[in-house]
Amino acid sequence: MVSHGMRTGNNGLMCKIGPSILNADLSDLFSESQRLLDNGADYLHLDVMDGHFVPNLTFGHPVVKCLRRKIPEAFFDMHMMVAEPDKWVNPIAEAGANQYTFHLEAAEDTLELIRRVRETGMRVGIAIKPGTCVESVLPFVDKVDMVLIMTVEPGFGGQSFMKDMMPKIQLLRSKFPDLDIEVDGGVGPNTIDLCAEAGANMIVSGTAVTTSDNPRHVMSSLRHSVEEAIQKSQLER
Numbered sequence: 001m002v003s004h005g006m007r008t009g010n011n012g013l014m015c016k017i018g019p020s021i022l023n024a025d026l027s028d029l030f031s032e033s034q035r036l037l038d039n040g041a042d043y044l045h046l047d048v049m050d051g052h053f054v055p056n057l058t059f060g061h062p063v064v065k066c067l068r069r070k071i072p073e074a075f076f077d078m079h080m081m082v083a084e085p086d087k088w089v090n091p092i093a094e095a096g097a098n099q100y101t102f103h104l105e106a107a108e109d110t111l112e113l114i115r116r117v118r119e120t121g122m123r124v125g126i127a128i129k130p131g132t133c134v135e136s137v138l139p140f141v142d143k144v145d146m147v148l149i150m151t152v153e154p155g156f157g158g159q160s161f162m163k164d165m166m167p168k169i170q171l172l173r174s175k176f177p178d179l180d181i182e183v184d185g186g187v188g189p190n191t192i193d194l195c196a197e198a199g200a201n202m203i204v205s206g207t208a209v210t211t212s213d214n215p216r217h218v219m220s221s222l223r224h225s226v227e228e229a230i231q232k233s234q235l236e237r
């Protein structure tokens with residue numbers, strides 16, 4: 001598998017758009033995923049839900065493995081909304097994932113979990129729910145590749161964006177200029193500016209992209225907004 005660096009050059013960050021296929025037609029996961037990639041997605045954000053950590057079920061490693069066979073190149077960003085994140089590290093790695101993002105709230109031994117994910121060769125992400133304070137993730141930030149700030153309660157697509165999560169992104173960005181910060185939940189053309197100004201550089205957008213007649217246009221306008229905000233903040237430094 002090709003290696004997928006998520007950073008660029010010596011200026012630090014690059015904006016990436018990773019649509020979530022949660023609200024797409026899951027009976028045709030391959031075509032839906034390919035359509036998003038063909039229309040400019042930088043990566044696929046794959047939401048794994050186990051019915052315990054969140055009150056919903058999606059799919060697991062067998063489905064990811066099948067999708068990987070049909071899509072050998074794309075970056076698979078796994079958002080593991082599961083109660084036992086340690087249990088799925090190896091199956092998800094063997095299925096061909098590139099990044100394993102677990103929830104801090106579900107981790108029993110966070111450092112050990114980070115070590116285990118790294119050992120597989122996957123990038124490591126930590127996600128926090130809206131009710132979790134950003135300070136709780138700070139001790140781990142220098143050991144991971146990405147922090148995911150949830151802007152909805154995890155479990156369902158199509159919810160309203162929680163703009164009061166923006167201070168979490170601002171705080172992380174001020175302390176960690178080179179960190180990949182992902183935002184997920186209710187993100188679309190009307191909410192992207194807030195995320196971009198706060199400092200997010202990895203943008204998950206589900207419903208806004210998958211239900212659009214013109215996903216290429218939606219993704220390129222999301223990207224444009226974030227790139228402008230990154231450039232502006234670099235000029236201000």
Ligand SMILES: O=C(CO)[C@H](O)[C@H](O)COP(=O)(O)O
Pocket residue numbers: 020022023045047079152153154155156157158159184185186187204205206207208
């Ligand atoms: O993690 C998620 C829900 O738990 C989804 O990735 C997220 O909600 C994306 O969908 P939308 O953009 O429709 O909110």
